[in-house]
Amino acid sequence: MPAIKTNRNSSKKEVIISKAAKLFREKGFSATSMRDLAENVGVEAASLYNHIRSKAEILQEICFRVANQFMTHLEEMENSKQSSIAKVQSILQFHIRQMIHNYEAVHVADREWKHLTDPYLSNFKTQRKTYRQRLAGIIEQGIAKKEIKKIDAPTAVLIMLHAVSGIESWHRSKQKISAEQLEENMVIILVEGLRAG
Amino acid sequence: MPAIKTNRNSSKKEVIISKAAKLFREKGFSATSMRDLAENVGVEAASLYNHIRSKAEILQEICFRVANQFMTHLEEMENSKQSSIAKVQSILQFHIRQMIHNYEAVHVADREWKHLTDPYLSNFKTQRKTYRQRLAGIIEQGIAKKEIKKIDAPTAVLIMLHAVSGIESWHRSKQKISAEQLEENMVIILVEGLRAG
């Protein structure tokens, strides 16, 4: 029954990708060996190759899945009727939630994409650049409508996206505030600033 | 003349560390080989070992030099008489300027420190944690004095420090705003927020 065989293969592939995301985040792509990964999955290294084509393919899967999720949400926001500041806030919240709940993969896509090889590398860099430009576009609309103060939009994008990657520290922290409080604090600081007033 | 020999050795060591910082940033610590590094320095791989003890030692030098610079500036701020918000702003500016002018080393210390080995790894993690706690302390003083709004101080630290690492994108950007404009925009967004008002 080929249907069952496909399910088995693909679910084992998902286990491999999920364990790989965990290891790539902890040790980095280059410092993670296929023998490390095999041990975590519970098979010999050679057996991994029945499910995946190469180490490079695993990284590709992780990076492009994450990229597609973010691009899909961005497009929803572009087509929505909200105010620009609400769109920016929603995108920020989406990033925060992804970083909280899909931490391993999101972090790997953010930090390890440099180890992709062409043509995937160029493709990924293009997608990344496009995403940032379109997000900057939304911010610029907000500035034009005077909902957002006159700042350099690409700089705002850079701050937002990198601030979110700080959630890494939250994950590692012993005495954490709740995910809800984290999200609330991050949105307030980025939207309203630090200064009291 | 041992004095001259020492100078020659230490300046060659500086060249090695500087080229290593560049490569570690571009490719990551694990993906940079000593043969890569040797080629960039202009010698054979074996010759590097007349100046440095190991690949690990190079990373240690980079990470602890950067850590010491930040810790020194933090201590200056702790001992200064400015308002808390001015202290936070000065620390933010120090991070931004370091990231602009000592980009390679600062970026490596920020992203590649996981590849340190004990006892250096534990030492670095402790310093990092201490730095963040003390910066959070300054922010908490600002909250107590109502100069800073009531937010979770560790979350503010996390946002500030990670936002600054976004300067990486600025370095890679073709059509950059000036370093001064970048600094001004980053400080405004983080201190005053995005929303117009």
Next chain:
DNA sequence: CCTACCGATCGGTAGG
């Protein structure tokens, strides 16, 4: 899914 193994490359050393 395993055993057995490949060529390439790694960080590092010996010796001059």
Next chain:
DNA sequence: CCTACCGATCGGTAGG
């Protein structure tokens, strides 16, 4: 500073 080389480990394949 170089040539020559070491043992270890890498990603991946053959064959069953």
